[in-house]
Amino acid sequence: MRTLGHDPARFVAALLGADAPPPPELRGAAANGRFEIYRNNVAAGLVRALATRFPATERLVGGAFFAAMAEAFIRRHPPRSPLLMTYGEAFPVFLHGYAPAKDLPYLPDVARLEVARGQAYHAADADALPPAAFAAVSVEKIGDLRLRLHPSVIVLRSAHPVFAIWSAQQQAAPPLLVSPWRAEDTLVHRSGESVAVEPLAPGEAAFLLALQNGESLADAAVTAMEEAQGFSAEGALTRIVLSGLASGMLAG
Amino acid sequence: MSSRRLTAAAGVGFKPQHFEAIREARPGIGFFEVHAENYLGAGGPPLMRLEALRSWYELSIHGVGLSIGGVERPDSAHLVRLRHLCDRFQPGSFSEHLAWSGHGGLYLNDLLPVPLTSESLNRVAAHVAEAQDRLGRSILIENPVTYLTFEESTIPEPAFLAELCRRTGCGLLLDVANIFVSATNLGVAAQDLLLQYPLGAVGEVHLAGHEASTDRLGHPVLIDTHGSAVPAEVWDLFEILLGARGPLPALIEWDNDVPDWPTLASEAETAGRSIGAAHAHRRQLLAMPMGSAGWKEAAT
Numbered sequence: 398m399r400t401l402g403h404d405p406a407r408f409v410a411a412l413l414g415a416d417a418p419p420p421p422e423l424r425g426a427a428a429n430g431r432f433e434i435y436r437n438n439v440a441a442g443l444v445r446a447l448a449t450r451f452p453a454t455e456r457l458v459g460g461a462f463f464a465a466m467a468e469a470f471i472r473r474h475p476p477r478s479p480l481l482m483t484y485g486e487a488f489p490v491f492l493h494g495y496a497p498a499k500d501l502p503y504l505p506d507v508a509r510l511e512v513a514r515g516q517a518y519h520a521a522d523a524d525a526l527p528p529a530a531f532a533a534v535s536v537e538k539i540g541d542l543r544l545r546l547h548p549s550v551i552v553l554r555s556a557h558p559v560f561a562i563w564s565a566q567q568q569a570a571p572p573l574l575v576s577p578w579r580a581e582d583t584l585v586h587r588s589g590e591s592v593a594v595e596p597l598a599p600g601e602a603a604f605l606l607a608l609q610n611g612e613s614l615a616d617a618a619v620t621a622m623e624e625a626q627g628f629s630a631e632g633a634l635t636r637i638v639l640s641g642l643a644s645g646m647l648a649g
Numbered sequence: 650m651s652s653r654r655l656t657a658a659a660g661v662g663f664k665p666q667h668f669e670a671i672r673e674a675r676p677g678i679g680f681f682e683v684h685a686e687n688y689l690g691a692g693g694p695p696l697m698r699l700e701a702l703r704s705w706y707e708l709s710i711h712g713v714g715l716s717i718g719g720v721e722r723p724d725s726a727h728l729v730r731l732r733h734l735c736d737r738f739q740p741g742s743f744s745e746h747l748a749w750s751g752h753g754g755l756y757l758n759d760l761l762p763v764p765l766t767s768e769s770l771n772r773v774a775a776h777v778a779e780a781q782d783r784l785g786r787s788i789l790i791e792n793p794v795t796y797l798t799f800e801e802s803t804i805p806e807p808a809f810l811a812e813l814c815r816r817t818g819c820g821l822l823l824d825v826a827n828i829f830v831s832a833t834n835l836g837v838a839a840q841d842l843l844l845q846y847p848l849g850a851v852g853e854v855h856l857a858g859h860e861a862s863t864d865r866l867g868h869p870v871l872i873d874t875h876g877s878a879v880p881a882e883v884w885d886l887f888e889i890l891l892g893a894r895g896p897l898p899a900l901i902e903w904d905n906d907v908p909d910w911p912t913l914a915s916e917a918e919t920a921g922r923s924i925g926a927a928h929a930h931r932r933q934l935l936a937m938p939m940g941s942a943g944w945k946e947a948a949t
Contacts, residue, residue: 401800403764405720405752412757422764428797430866431834435796438759446758476756479686479714479727519690522697548691590694 412439413472443471443484450485451511453566454492457504466495482519486512503557510563510594513551513585517592520549525641531634534646540615544608544637545645549587552597552605556580560596586642593640600628601636611647655680655709655741655853657896657928659921661913662903668698670910675705678917680741682709682900689730699738708740709853709900711822714756717776717790718763719749728783735784742853742898744789744822745780747773747810764799765809777817789852790814791822794873795831806831807845820852825886826879826902830859830871843886844893854890854899856883856920876905879916888923896927 401422411417412435419432447467448455455463470491476484489508498504525547534542553559560583582602584595597605600621607617618630637643658679663671671678681702688699688710702708712731715723735743748760763769781787792810804812814821823846832839858877864870879901891897901916930947937943 403720403799403801405749408761409752409755409757412759412761422800424798424800424802426866430864430868431797431870433865434870434872435759435761439757442758476758477754479716479724479751479756479758480689481686481758482690519693519695522692549693587693590697 412436413475415468415472440468440471443476444468446481447471447485447488450515451488451508453563454488454504454508454511456566457501457507457562458498462497466492466498469495482515485515488512503555503559503562506553506555506557506559507562507566509555510553510559510583510585513553514592514594517549517551517585517587520547520587523547523644526638526643526645528638530646531638540613540618542614543611543647544614544643545647546605546609547586547642547644549585549592550605550609550642551585552602552609553583553585554580554602555583559583560594563594584642586640588640595640598627598629598632600625601633604628604630604633605637605642655707655898657898657924659917659924660707660709660898660900661917662900663702664907665695665698666907667910667913668702671705672701676910676914678706678914679898679921680707680709680900682711682902685710685712685731685734685743686714688734703738708738709742709744709898710735710738710740712743712745713760714750715745715780716749716751716756717745717780718747718761718769718773719752719776720772721752723776723780724751725783728780732784735786742789742822743784743786744791744853746791746793747806747813748793760793762793762795762797762799765802765804765806767804770804770809770812774813774816777813777819781817781819787818787820789820789822791824791855792827792831792846794824794827794834796834796870798835805845807842807847811847811850814847814850819850821847821850822853822855823848823851823890824855824857824902825890826855826857826859826883827873829880829883829886830873833871839882839886840889843889848890848894851890851894851897854887854897855902856887856899856916857902858883874905875902877903878912879919884919884923887920891923891927895931896924899924 403422408420411420419429423432444464444467448463470488474487474491489505489512492498492505492508558579558581560581582597584597586593603624604617604621607620621628656679660680660682661678663681663683688695715727717723746760747763749763750757750760777790790813792806810821813819828843829839832842856879857875858879860872860874862870862872899920901913901920903913934947
């Protein structure tokens with residue numbers, strides 16, 4: 398009798414499908430029970446990786462709900478890279494379409510914030526521009542200045558009070574206590590050995606995004622003021638200088 | 650091609666939560682081992698900690714994502730990343746597994762079993778040779794834990810690894826805990842299994858805890874959990890290995906339910922005492938005229 402050869406694609410399909418039969422190339426009936434060990438290892442390992450990356454999302458929905466949600470995501474979007482630190486970037490988009498969580502419309506944005514935290518943590522290193530570097534620029538030239546923001550800087554815009562919800566989860570408080578319920582922009586960046594998450598004032602998100610786009614300080618300030626009348630360019634620049642959000646000045 | 654080696658001492662798998670304890674006490678640990686894939690980000694605290702660790706200790710870099718036992722060739726981009734990591738941190742050893750972890754663009758994050766045939770031997774040997782060539786160094790390949798076997802397998806795993814080492818010049822990372830778990834799961838004697846491996850090729854040893862469980866059909870099975878202290882049976886196998894091979898670098902691998910630093914350090918001390926005794930035994934042999942009555946007694 399010819400033995401059945403190993404087929405890795407079929408093996409993978411059997412690993413990821415909860416109800417798929419074990420691959421037929423295994424030796425002995427006992428192997429079928431043992432195959433379950435690999436299936437459990439794969440599922441448990443990836444659920445753990447997602448729970449590590451999305452702790453606030455997990456606390457918002459509870460452990461069991463999160464595990465079911467994560468397992469559905471893993472079947473739909475198995476990892477494509479051995480760099481598990483990048484796994485889950487598609488989780489927020491998946492949550493948008495995840496029917497059991499449709500009563501929590503802010504959940505995908507909380508997950509986006511957690512994606513950003515991971516990206517900021519592993520972003521490239523760069524020295525922040527010291528305040529003296531800004532002081533050296535003459536007043537009439539400052540508007541023309543274009544900044545290179547630190548690689549870890551991520552601006553997150555949301556129609557939900559995502560910063561408040563995320564902060565509440567750090568103390569394990571229920572999101573219902575968040576008040577007022579309004580759109581919130583959040584800044585994520587690396588600060589020393591940890592990742593800082595800060596709420597942004599109106600216009601600041603547009604300002605930082607314009608700077609990331611290569612606009613000059615003056616142009617970015619106009620963009621920000623068009624969006625939010627109360628925008629303070631001085632306040633935003635102070636944040637950039639004191640929080641070390643810029644890592645270089647671009648010529649021209 | 651670089652053929653650096655770890656010194657024959659006890660090492661510990663590095664966990665970030667122990668960094669401060671290590672920085673303050675600078676314990677007498679032979680080397681620290683890290684999983685390569687956790688240090689392939691662009692920057693940030695993990696790489697900074699690894700830089701510091703490297704300035705104090707020898708490193709072993711242990712890959713879990715190269716899928717060297719797979720049907721497909723190792724991913725070229727991943728080899729570039731690993732080369733960069735090895736060039737930057739100059740580890741005493743780089744190791745991977747006789748296993749696969751991805752296929753068709755997917756990555757499963759587990760060490761999956763390889764059918765052991767002459768065809769797969771040719772393929773894995775080509776993958777190891779390619780990895781060694783691209784990394785510019787000889788590597789160690791670890792024996793995986795075995796829960797099941799394939800219909801088509803014709804070569805026992807120890808013989809497969811012996812031939813792999815012979816053909817490619819790679820070394821063996823002998824996981825003694827895996828041998829115990831595999832032997833129990835396959836119903837063979839662990840000591841007999843241990844002695845079948847090409848012990849002369851061993852460049853590093855792994856020691857870890859396991860867990861007793863039952864499989865879906867209700868049969869007892871040991872699971873390689875790396876989540877507890879090294880059990881007595883595994884220490885016994887380690888002593889047999891040291892007796893056969895002399896002193897070797899050996900790692901305490903504790904990846905789940907990670908204990909505090911003193912607990913890990915104490916496991917490393919236990920391993921270190923055995924390795925120290927093996928060093929002493931070797932010195933004793935070297936000091937005696939070969940063939941004398943005392944030498945014969947000490948050597949057996």
